[in-house]
Amino acid sequence: MKAERSLADQHRQAVLDVLHDGGRLTRNQISQRVGVTRSTVSEVLSGLRDEGAVVIADSVRMPGRGRPAEVLSLDPSAARYMGIDFAHNRVLVLVTNASGHVIATDCRAYLPDQGWGARCAIAITLAEDFARSDLLHYRFLQGIAIGLPGPNSALWDSSVVAAPLEPYQQVGARVCELFGKRFGVGVWVDHHIRFAALGEATHPNASAEGNLLYLRLSLGVGGAIVTGGLPVRGEHQLGGEAGHVIVDRSDRARDCRCGRRGCLETLASVGGVLQSCRELGLGVYTIDAAAEAVRDNHTAALEVVNDVARVVGQVLGTAAVILDPAEIVLTGEVARLSVDFTARVAKALAGEVLPSVTIPVRLAHLGDEAGALGAVASLTTAFHPAQRTKEFAMSSLSPELHGR
Ligand SMILES: [Zn+2]
Structure with missing residues (x-):
């Protein structure tokens, strides 16, 4: 992603970075720190001043120079x-x-x-x-x-x-x-x-070079694909809707809100998990209660976690064979149901992707923002x-x- 930025964009970001780190600097100081000519710096600064991003904060008289040099700084409140x-x-x-x-x-x-x-x-x-x-x-x-x-x-x-x-x-x-x-x-x-997926892809700690699969396992199950740094919208704005991949074609398949039956969401959402627990005789009505049952090594709860992780891994594995992402990011209450949830998904995923490929599975770095x-x-x-x-x-x- 970074490699595709123009030289002008890179100079611009470099100037902004040194101003952010250095506070108040003259054109000469910026030129030395960025490592580009003073005329390039002046050109970049001229654009930034037009945008209001950079302001003249002061002027200083340099030894041996007639004219005082302008001291520039970011307008942090712009x-x-x-x-x-x-x-x-x-x-x-x-x-x-x-x-x-x-x-x-x-x-x-x-x-x-x-x-x-x-x-x-x-x-x-x-x-x-x-x-x-x-x-x-x-x-x-x-x-x-x-x-x-x-x-x-x-x-x-x-x-x-x-x-x-x-x-x-x-x-x-x-x-x-x-x-x-x-x-x-x-x-x-x-x-x-x-x-949210793009937020993860551009996070400083992301290992992905703008290529990831993102899945939120919450009240619903929603997904997104980021490829080449861009989220895939698709022709019908439905790109990445992994929650509605059909995973259960049996007679017991549950009705989905999309009007069909057996979608991933019917098993891997909060409601799906709670229903599965209750069908196995574990009377839980909140995801926190289900997580507690997992921590207590309750057999039914462990079975549900295992099934959900397996089916999520299979769906993501199929998607990964086609899209070849750098990593898979999970978020939502269900992804935090057990401490080893991502490891379980990774194991199921490994059974789907080509033998030479390992795709890391992690929890999201970012929270609410x-x-x-x-x-x-x-x-x-x-x-x-x-x-x-x-x-x-x-x-x-x-x-x-x-x-x-
Ligand atoms: Zn559905």
């Missing part, structure tokens, strides 16, 4: 990208500056029956509160990426109960329009699990938003949002 992660029950808003550092983040819960209009209003309030409290300003905001959960999780206006469920794409388009108008920048909307961080990563790596129209942006922002 918001550059905003990542928003909507889940079924909460929204998390995160803002980064030009050097890629998170400068503000906040999260707020909402009721599952609140419509998208109300959910968006909550997210906008969180983002505006950052600016009101002087944490940052949005004068040079470049783009917003927003992760949405699966299809039809809510109506736009929750009070209209008689209306048919809002189609997913229509919700996405309205969310896009709303935030675009409010902040005057390009907005990118995608599935929140795809963004994965989706929002991945959303920001989509703006910096894969998606280049259209240049903002300054006049429009300035006239549409409230005075507080203009910042200092």
